[in-house]
Amino acid sequence: MAALADVDLTIARGEFVSLIGPSGCGKTTLLRAIADLERPTSGTLLVNGLTPEVARRERTYGYVFQAPALYPWRNVEHNVMLPLEIMGVPRAERRERARRNLQLVGLSDAARRFPWQLSGGMQQRVSIARALSFAPSLLLMDEPFGALDEITRDGLNLYLHELWRSTGMTTVFVTHSIPEAVYLSTRIVVMSPRPGRIVEVIDSDLGDVRPLDIRDTAAFTAIGSRVRHALHAGSPHG
């Protein structure tokens, strides 16, 4: 059975796009297809004008998985340096980039610690630093905060928003949390399951500066409710 059907979407440079939908709507599959971790059976998919395979070979994107996927035998710094080692970056520059990216996610003090010595939220921040370490032009994130508690998640949402604002990095973000999608995104792609389709694309035009309490504003609630309605409209049992 096809996981996705009739998906037509263009993402502009510098956008933060969330893919939201119930389980089985193919949002992760779509992200994995962009990353060339899955091959679509038909259709055209271009990443920065390249096929996904070429884009992957050119190391166009950084990918953050649902789990931190840190290597337990490497300390934090060496986990961040992993992609740089594979890409043949010289040692001194590896260290420098690891230092800079750990600073970016607020983990400079944890460089020598091992993954099991960190909380789940810190581990996921390390995995973000790792994805950013080789300065990709695109950031792909697959429910990166799904396994974390709400308070940690709030903190990381704020981090991620600041990070996106300061780097202007094109980001595709898979989630099943409406507030998270509304808070982080410039556009929200609502999907429905069996087979995965795009129901609606909703702008989340809350401006560039978004403190956490923006979630209490009427504008925020209005966008959230549009997303909710779109999700219901797309649900076969809804």
Next chain:
Amino acid sequence: MRSTPARRTGSAVRRTLPVLVVVLALLAVWYAAALIVGLPTARALAPPHTAPLGLVGAALTLDRPLVPAPQQVAATLVAGIAQPITSPRSLIYHAGVTASTAVVGFLLAFAVGIALAIGIVNLRVLDRSIMPWIIASQTVPALAVAPMVVVVLGNMGLTGLIPKALIAAWLSFFPIVTSMVAGLRSPDRIQLDLLRTYSAGGWDVFRRLRWPASMGFLFPGMKVAATLAVVGAIVAELPTGAQAGLGARLLGASYYGQTLQLWATLVMASLLAVVAVAMTDAARAILVRARGGRL
């Protein structure tokens, strides 16, 4: 958290107490067995009307006991160790011969085992074709194969250490192959996908993921392999007409009915295995340290 001296003693007692209890229980069973088996002989040898306590004492100090008492074995062991190392009666000398066979056999098993595991994990053909033979190799009794190996290699001009080490390696490589195959296959999908997103090549996947991930699996296998290398070295000394080594010593003692010698040599062999296991534990400890406390 730093433990106070008092608590450290507490945990030391807690750790040694169970071991101590087991050792005492074993000694009690051993003494009982020595007494039960030795008593009829002691009664036959003793002058009439010997007091029961005297009979007990005699039963536990027989010259050629069927089941020697622990203190007799200990005395023989100490005497064997105390011999000058050049003496053919030195247990240290014999243990050294066996140990060198075991070490060479283990290193051979390690190299072959890891090479086979890498082949099996990377080539589907090897997995199908070689794995059944590896399993079959372990169902063949080493004691039956050992003389053939020695004769065939002897005809090819190989004598001494090499044939014995090959037999030790024969027993020893299996746990290394199986644990290493499991270890190299242990990385999960997400860890492999991660490297794919960096478009990492096969060599990078191997040295940065599969190899380091396999270490947690390798060491338990290596522990078994180390003891099997000792057992294999001893087995190899039995039928090869070896003049030296714990196996040769066991065979001689058994042939001449020297039960004290037999038991002392057995204890020496188990001490050697303990040292072998301790060495793999030490190697593991070094790696654990380098990895910040966990494997």
